[in-house]
Amino acid sequence: MNADTPWWARIPDPVVDAVVVAVAAVDVLINLGDSSRLATVTTAVACAALALRRRFPLTVFLFTLPASLMVDIVFAPFAALFTLAERSRDRRLLVAAAFLFAAASAVPWPLGNVGSHERAWTLIYFFYTLATAAAPVLLGQLVQARRDLADRLMEIETAREHERLLHSQAVLARERAQLAREMHDVVSHQVSLIAVQAGALQVAAKDPHFKEGARTIRSLSVDTLDELRHMVALLRASGGRVGELTPQPTLADLHKLVSTSCIEATLTGELPSPIATPAQRALYRTVQESLTNVRKHAPGAAATVHLWHSDDRFGVTVTNNAPTRPSLPLPGSQQGLVGLRERAELLGGAFESGPTPDGGYRVTLRIPTDAD
Structure with missing residues (x-):
């Protein structure tokens, strides 16, 4: 992580999981009351399962449903539903999970004959809970979209960096090829002219000192042309086929x-x-x-x-x-x-x-x- 990462994103995952489990346990203790032993066990399992919600989001959510049915708790199923929405891309699964949570929270416990008045309130509470369940689902999807966007931006930045590298390499290759062409077309042209003139002077000169000087000039010109040949070959090998850069x-x-x-x-x-x-x-x-x-x-x-x-x-x-x-x-x-x-x-x-x-x-x- 870099310095631009928000402070909450720098908190280790085990610490976050421990806090989630603790808050869910407090929510259970507040709402447990004199519930049966079965309700106590199911709520304890639901709270403990939250520690594994990152690895098994759907399984952990399913473990919270019995606790939502038996005890009026909110935090544990919301945390599981948020994690499922943050990690799953199946929209139909998320809709089904929201309906299951709403049904588990709205249906009275213990199950039995429910009067017409209770059925009406159950239906109202079902839709109310369903609307409430949309919050963790939408929030989880928002976090997922934000993460995908960050990954995409990173890919774009990497691609741009690669493009900048290729452009700099192309410019360097163009400059090398232009330099090779200039060396061959201009420098070697002048040096070869010096060599030819020195050779002619060596043949025509009568004075031994002049002959030796002309021979030295021609020899140095020949050596220079040979070095230019190697340099031009090297620059052309790295420069490729490119156009002109200078007048x-x-x-x-x-x-x-x-x-x-x-x-x-x-x-x-x-x-x-x-x-x-x-x-x-x-x-x-x-x-x-x-x-x-x-x-x-x-x-x-x-x-x-x-x-x-x-x-x-x-x-x-x-x-x-x-x-x-x-x-x-x-x-x-x-x-x-x-x-x-x-x-x-x-x-x-x-x-x-x-x-x-x-x-x-x-x-x-x-x-x-x-x-x-």
């Missing part, structure tokens, strides 16, 4: 991307206007990843970035011819094409990649014109 480059940056790619690349074609921001990001990342792969895996190759559109689709195709010299052994995570395919699927489009007959490579992104 990304758009089509306005395509000309700069192509012109600063450090390879022979041309940009042709055009796209419809306007294009939604997610589609612009997907197009930009496709061109960026394709040019990075050309620079890493096809040294000396020329690339063509062709923008196109039709009635129901638009997209970009990046094609490069065969490399003219051996490529540097730069590590690759194989996550770039996976990310591009995910972007295309999120937009309802398609992504294709594969070698060309002349030894080059072609990447195509198709996006529906109604993509958000």
Whole structure:
């Protein structure tokens, strides 16, 4: 129990049972008078049975009926009737129990011939007692409803807590996936450019010190790319497939991307206007990843970035011819094409990649014109 629990709910059950039995005994002693030994025994049994009313509510109530018939007592049958109503969900049983209590209390004892005048008062007292019996029944049902409501509220709170946990996990996964995408699309792109430039400087430099410096830069860049590959794989494994969280480059940056790619690349074609921001990001990342792969895996190759559109689709195709010299052994995570395919699927489009007959490579992104 917590601090919000009422003080009466914190009283131990054995103490409550002992008080109930004691009050019932006092009620019996007040009303017992010079009753017969049988009445004394039945009332004693009824009082003692109240200690077990939580475990056997119906049985204990039935034990109080003979005492109600023989002695004019109220507390013991009311306590048993309240417990039965608080624990039973059978409304017909509760109605029958109220009628039994009213009949046991109204019928004169000892049983015998009753005159017409007594029969009328017996009937009046029956209905009066029946109306009185409604109080413990309704009170017991109210306690039961309150307990059910508290349990339901606890279930709702537990479900909300679970929902909050799932939401926080989803946000964390989205952030991890976004970080992985940013690391691959931006950081690795720049590091691979450093590695390529350092390799070219190492080949062209005449001074041994310059060669050694360029070699060191290229070696560190390669090691950095390898570490990035592991980090991207780890973040993607925990992040799942999610959307963007932070602003990304758009089509306005395509000309700069192509012109600063450090390879022979041309940009042709055009796209419809306007294009939604997610589609612009997907197009930009496709061109960026394709040019990075050309620079890493096809040294000396020329690339063509062709923008196109039709009635129901638009997209970009990046094609490069065969490399003219051996490529540097730069590590690759194989996550770039996976990310591009995910972007295309999120937009309802398609992504294709594969070698060309002349030894080059072609990447195509198709996006529906109604993509958000």
